[in-house]
Amino acid sequence: MRTTVISHAAFGCATALLASSATYLALAQPAASTGVRQTELFKTTMNDVLGRVVTVRRTERDPGNGSGPHRHPGSHTIGYVLEGTYEVKVGDGPLQKLGPGETFYEPPGALHAVSRNGSSTQAVKYLVIQISDPTKPQTVPE
Numbered sequence: 001m002r003t004t005v006i007s008h009a010a011f012g013c014a015t016a017l018l019a020s021s022a023t024y025l026a027l028a029q030p031a032a033s034t035g036v037r038q039t040e041l042f043k044t045t046m047n048d049v050l051g052r053v054v055t056v057r058r059t060e061r062d063p064g065n066g067s068g069p070h071r072h073p074g075s076h077t078i079g080y081v082l083e084g085t086y087e088v089k090v091g092d093g094p095l096q097k098l099g100p101g102e103t104f105y106e107p108p109g110a111l112h113a114v115s116r117n118g119s120s121t122q123a124v125k126y127l128v129i130q131i132s133d134p135t136k137p138q139t140v141p142e
Contacts, residue, residue: 036061041127045134057128058082066116074136077106077128084124089114108133111142 042056081098089095091110097118098104106112117124132138
């Protein structure tokens with residue numbers, strides 16, 4: 001019970017902190033050239049929460065760029081859109097078109113069927129926050 005409470009508290013605090021600093025993080029990163037770019041902003045092992053690893057990445061996708069269907073077997077994944085339009089479909093859920101300030105969540109092992117920039121003219125930038133079991137693969141393509 002105590003570990004569960006600590007886990008939920010740590011998860012909530014990390015998410016709130018990252019969401020509130022999203023504008024700063026967006027401005028602090030240099031522009032890159034093409035395709036998809038990921039910048040790891042933060043990573044730590046949560047020794048008091050079953051050794052979970054918390055990672056925060058800033059992802060940028062060029063117009064029309066996306067990834068194939070995949071899963072994150074050991075990760076709770078939260079996304080927060082900074083700029084542009086991000087299209088996402090998780091599991092049996094609907095295709096979502098998310099804009100700045102909107103979020104998505106993928107439970108461990110869920111199929112991330114669609115992950116793409118929803119614009120053919122503008123880049124999309126979003127934060128990816130993961131709480132992961134380091135004994136499981138980070139990403140598994142379908």
